Every structure is written in structure tokens, then in C-alpha cells.
Amino acid sequence: MTLDRRGSLRAGFDALRHRKLVLLLTGLTAVLGLIGATPLMPVFQRELAGTLAGDHFIRNAPTLAPADFFDFVRFHRDALSGVDRTAGFVGLLAVLQQALIAGGIVVVLGRGRFTFSQFVEPARRNLWHNVKCLLLFAAALAVVLGAWFAGTTAAFHRLLEDAPPESPGRTAAHWAILLIGLLLYGILSLVYDFARAARRYAPAIGAWQSVRFALRALRGSWMPALLLFGFWLAFGALAVAAGVGAAWLLPAVSLPALLLLFVVQVAALGLRSAVRVAAWGSYVGFLDARARPALASLTPWRSTP
Secondary structure (H helix, E strand, O other): OOHHHHHHHHHHHHHHHHHHHHHHHHHHHHHHHHHHOOOOOOOHHHHHOOHHHHHHHHHHOOOOHHHHHHHHHHHHHHHHHHHHHHHHHHHHHHHHHHHHHHHHHHOOOOOOOOHHHHHHHHHHHHHHHHHHHHHHHHHHHHHHHHHHHHHHHHHHHHOOOOOOOHHHHHHHHHHHHHHHHHHHHHHHHHHHHHHHHHHHOOOOOOHHHHHHHHHHOOOHHHHHHHHHHHHHHHHHHHHHHHHHHHHOOOOOOHHHHHHHHHHHHHHHHHHHHHHHHHHHHHHHHHHHHHHHHHOOOOOOOOOOO
């Protein structure tokens, strides 16, 4: 591991000192979850309150609560239709939240203590810029990944149409398609995140120029950046899985145990937010050493507010 990559990782873990950011992301995620679950509250009150199944849910009975949950889903599909309709609205709010929060995170990380106003002002100012970057990212995903998966699947199907379904060739082809697709997703994600972070160094830079800035910053450094992306993707997945697993398997048979279960569930939710803040910290640490040459290579450039 190079010194540069160690420094970027250290910057990520140092970013966890900004507990306000972790708490803010955790709180906003919890609010969105409550909004999404609101349509279920009446049916929960009617069907589960005071019942044995409801007691299993509250106490998180490891062998009974999952079966009761699947029975609830099977017999109350009409109640879940409201959740389906709410999910789209909540998803849109989540996207706008991410666009808003990222605009403040990239400015305040690595610059010491900050006030709420110092976070909110760049978050507001960079919102439309981040939305435009998101639209470019979505279009790139649709074109690049769509072309990759459609083209390679058709090609391998033609080449291996006579091979048995479980043959080593088919298995290797499927894994190759998936792994290269993940690599392409990582590349596009890095360009997207670095384009949003460009406002840290040039507060009035436009979306297209931000993409060019990201590509310039990544020039000659794709491997370290992809290793950073892979590290936080794997570390985050393992951390969140451990938190969710702990909450899933923890039975609650008394009031103190119920309180402990609640704390574990909130902690599992906070782990995802902490990993996101740490990943941004690594990206900012990575870019701080490359931003000035990347911007200089764009001159003359015209920024738009």
C-alpha cells in the first residue's frame, strides 16, 4: 500500500471525528424510514397490538418473528400497497437529501470544527450542481452498464449456447460479466463523487467542468482510487451486515433487553452513515493533493454559478 493511499484511508477514519455529520445522516435516514413506514401504522395497530405475533415482533424472537413477518406479508398484501406507493416518494426524498448533504460534507470535511451555518450554506448553494451531476451519473450508468451487460450477455449466450447450464465456461463468463460491471460502476461512481467534490476547490464550477476536473484528478491514479472505493464498499457492507445481524439475532425478553435492542438497531443505522462520512473523508483527502493541478489543467475554464 502506498503512502498516498494510507494517507487517504487515514483521512477517512479521521473524518469520523465529525460526529455531528454522522448523527445528522443517521437522523435523516431514520426520519425517511419513519415516513416510509407510516402507512403500516394503522394495520399494525389493528392486527398486531396485543397479539402473540406482535409480542414476537417486539421481543425480536429469533425463531418466531421472521415466520410471523412473512405471514403478515402474505395475508396483508393490500396494506402493503400503501407502502409501495410511499416508497417512490421516500426514494425521491432520499436522493434529494443525498444531493443536499453532500454539498455541505465536501466543503467542511478536513477543515476543523464547523458550525451548522457553515455546513448549511454550501449544502444549499451546491444542491443544483449536485442534482446535475446526479443526472449525468444516471445517464452514464444507463449507457455504459446497459451496453456492457446487454452486449456481453448476448455475446456469451451465442458463444456458449451449446454448453451445459452448470459448465465451468458459463460460470466463469457470468462472474467475469459481473465483476467487470462492478469495476465500471466503481469508475463511474468515482467520477460522480469527485465531480461533486469539485465545488470544494472551485465554488462556482459547473457540472461538465466538474466531470473534467474529476477525470483530470484521476489521471494516473485510477488504481489507488479504485482501491479506496473497493475498501469502503467492502468495509461498509461488512460493518452494516454485522450491525443488522446483531440486531436481528438479539432477543429481548425484558425491558432492559428491549432498550438494548433499540440501541443496537440505532447503532446499525448509524454505521452506514459513519461509513459514508469516512468514505467522503478519504475522497477529500485523495483530492486535496490533486485538486490544484487538476484545476490548472482546465484553464482557461468558465465557471457557472
